[in-house]
Amino acid sequence: MTLDSNYEYNNNLLLFWKEQHNHLPLLARTARSIFAVQASSSESERYFSMSGRIVIEQRSILDSDCVEALVELKEAYLNNLWPKEE
Structure with a gap:
C-alpha cells in the first residue's frame, strides 16, 4: 500500500513505519529515529x-x-545539574 492510497498513512507516518516494521525493519527503525529529531x-x-x-x-x-566547555558548564549550573557537595 502506498502513502498516497491510504489517508491514515498520509496523516501519520509513524503508523505507516510501525506497520512496515516486519517488512522493512532497518528502514523502519531509521525512520523512527529521524522522526524523533x-x-x-x-x-x-x-x-x-x-x-x-x-x-x-x-x-x-x-x-x-x-x-563549548564553558557553555556546557553554565547550562549545567543554570539547570541545577551542578554536583551537590556532601
Whole structure:
C-alpha cells in the first residue's frame, strides 16, 4: 500500500513505519529515529547566544573547545545539574 492510497498513512507516518516494521525493519527503525529529531532550533540558538556572552573582546582568543566547555558548564549550573557537595 502506498502513502498516497491510504489517508491514515498520509496523516501519520509513524503508523505507516510501525506497520512496515516486519517488512522493512532497518528502514523502519531509521525512520523512527529521524522522526524523533527535534524540529526546533531554539536550543542551538540559546547556546549560540550564551557563547556570544562568554566570548567578549577580552576573551576573543579562547579556543572553541574551551568556549563549548564553558557553555556546557553554565547550562549545567543554570539547570541545577551542578554536583551537590556532601
